[in-house]
Amino acid sequence: MSALGELQRMRRGSGGTLGGKKDNKAAAAFLAPWFAGLLLVTAGPIAASFILGFTDYNLIQPPVFNGLDNWTRMLGDTRLHHALGVTLVYVVVSVPLQLAAALGLALVLDRGLRGLAFYRSAFYLPSLLGSSVAIAVLWRQIFGADGLVNQVLGIEGQGWISNPDTALGTLIVLNVWTFGAPMVIFLAGLRQIPAMYYEAAATDGAGRWTQFRRITIPLLSPIVFFNLVLQVIHAFQSFTQAFVVSGGSGGPSDSTLFYTLYLYQRGFGNFDMGYASALAWLLLVIIAGFTAVNFWAARFWVTYDD
Amino acid sequence: MTDLLRKAAKHAALILLALIMLYPVLWMVVSSLRPGNEIFRRPGLVLDSLQTQNYADGWTALAAPFGHYLANSAILVLACIIGNLVSCSMAAYAFARLEFTGKKLWFAIMLGTIMLPIHVIIVPQYILFSQLDWINTFLPLVVPKFLATDAFFVFLMVQFIRGLPRELDEAARIDGCGHARIFVQIILPLMLPALATTVIFTFIWTWNDFFGQLIYLTDPEMYTVPVALRSFVDATVSTSWGSMFAMSVVSLLPVFLAFLVGQRYLIRGIATTGGK
Known part of the structure; x- marks a missing residue:
């Protein structure tokens, strides 16, 4: 069903076997743009940024090889450590909350509810709007000192965004607010579970809770896994909201300094391209590491039907 | 009867949740049609007059x-x-x-x-x-x-x-x-x-x-x-x-x-x- 499932299937070696006559010429023609893109826009730049990570480069003078300087510099870069901490908190807190909301709502909406299409649309809409600058502008107002939240709660004085203790929280709320996209994926997954499983279980006297634990959870676990991997990768790359809410600084007191924001400041604020490349590679390694751990952990809780 | 009540409660909860979710966006739309300074004073959604000055500005x-x-x-x-x-x-x-x-x-x-x-x-x-x-x-x-x-x-x-x-x-x-x-x-x-x-x-x-x-x-x-x-x-x-x-x-x-x-x-x- 999903790109991830496809990869897992290929890894387990049960993908379709190839045979018959090859159309190498036609394939080369159809794939020519894609190959060019791979070379110039994706794979090529990945390799290039790896090499640049070992240089000092400011775009004006040619890059100078400086060995492991960028990497040792990271060890002593306290702002980087801080950015890593902020990003980890954001990922580890907002993704589970977002997925829990998505799964909870999907379960409520699944059982032949009237008006499903309406609710689904209403809950999905924030996912489409959430990454826009306009919503970040709105967030800046509603969590500001005289903002909507304080008006409703009757609080005066301190804003949520100007307070280093709560600024990150407002961005977490924003990410949870966009639970609609994983919810739609959960709904599609729930629909794939044959109704007769539940009917058979009910005939055998299984209650709703048992049905949920023995049928829904195992059969939905690959979808939960898929959403988890995807949303973790997404959350690590969050940028726009922190950038707009903090006016590009990652403040107050670096409390919203996402990793990507720090990378932007180094690369495109200071044009410290060598260091930014090394930072980008570290981000890739971290995301790959998280994804690998997710895949490894999957064997303990994800059920595959084949 | 209880079943009907439960269904109604469920719908009420869902509508309430949808409203809370979409409230900030609705409020932004309404606020954009009010005189500028009211943004900081009116958390409600009632619009008494249609002001397009914000759009012109x-x-x-x-x-x-x-x-x-x-x-x-x-x-x-x-x-x-x-x-x-x-x-x-x-x-x-x-x-x-x-x-x-x-x-x-x-x-x-x-x-x-x-x-x-x-x-x-x-x-x-x-x-x-x-x-x-x-x-x-x-x-x-x-x-x-x-x-x-x-x-x-x-x-x-x-x-x-x-x-x-x-x-x-x-x-x-x-x-x-x-x-x-x-x-x-x-x-x-x-x-x-x-x-x-x-x-x-x-x-x-x-x-x-x-x-x-x-x-x-x-x-x-x-x-x-x-x-x-x-x-x-x-x-x-x-x-x-x-x-x-x-x-x-x-x-x-x-x-x-x-x-x-x-x-x-x-x-x-x-x-x-x-x-x-």
Whole structure:
């Protein structure tokens, strides 16, 4: 069903076997743009940024090889450590909350509810709007000192965004607010579970809770896994909201300094391209590491039907 | 009876939740139609009069009228849509219908690039495009779309083409059709739903995309809506929240319309491939 499932299937070696006559010429023609893109826009730049990570480069003078300087510099870069901490908190807190909301709502909406299409649309809409600058502008107002939240709660004085203790929280709320996209994926997954499983279980006297634990959870676990991997990768790359809410600084007191924001400041604020490349590679390694751990952990809780 | 009550309670809870979720956006729309200073005093949604002053102010608050940025975004979005439609459908046809050397490996690489963070490639990409003198043009944002780099859509189309009966192409093959004709005359017309999904997602994602546009478009003349809106935030003090809200609403309107028109395709698109 999903790109991830496809990869897992290929890894387990049960993908379709190839045979018959090859159309190498036609394939080369159809794939020519894609190959060019791979070379110039994706794979090529990945390799290039790896090499640049070992240089000092400011775009004006040619890059100078400086060995492991960028990497040792990271060890002593306290702002980087801080950015890593902020990003980890954001990922580890907002993704589970977002997925829990998505799964909870999907379960409520699944059982032949009237008006499903309406609710689904209403809950999905924030996912489409959430990454826009306009919503970040709105967030800046509603969590500001005289903002909507304080008006409703009757609080005066301190804003949520100007307070280093709560600024990150407002961005977490924003990410949870966009639970609609994983919810739609959960709904599609729930629909794939044959109704007769539940009917058979009910005939055998299984209650709703048992049905949920023995049928829904195992059969939905690959979808939960898929959403988890995807949303973790997404959350690590969050940028726009922190950038707009903090006016590009990652403040107050670096409390919203996402990793990507720090990378932007180094690369495109200071044009410290060598260091930014090394930072980008570290981000890739971290995301790959998280994804690998997710895949490894999957064997303990994800059920595959084949 | 209790069953009916429970159902009613469930609906009431769901409607309440939907209202809470959408409240900030509704409030922004309402506030943009009120006199500027009321934003800080009125958390409600009741509108006693329709004030369009914020829209008039916001429209002309930046160096160029806001329409200029809307036009820039529209051009960019249109070019990206065409790029994705052409290049992704071609790549998808090859992956779905052709047998070629190393297909499995290339396919795996293609899937892998779906999850690739843009930050890893942005620095060398920026260097490349600045050497080509493409900074402050739309080219760095558009050309990659013509090179099928949005692998998400390639995958979406592969899935769709795989679902089409092969007998159709085989019959055409027997009649002497080459791959180009099969692709253009048989597969493309049948994959309109997948193309529609691609159009809508490309529209919304490009319209909302900030990171790429922030980096490549630094000349105010070239600003698109997100970059213009952001410069608005930085340039103005909190007194002009009204006009900022007004332009935010203007910038969200196309996304909302795309959502209304294309809901069916959006929902199906993320359900099958897990986009955002």
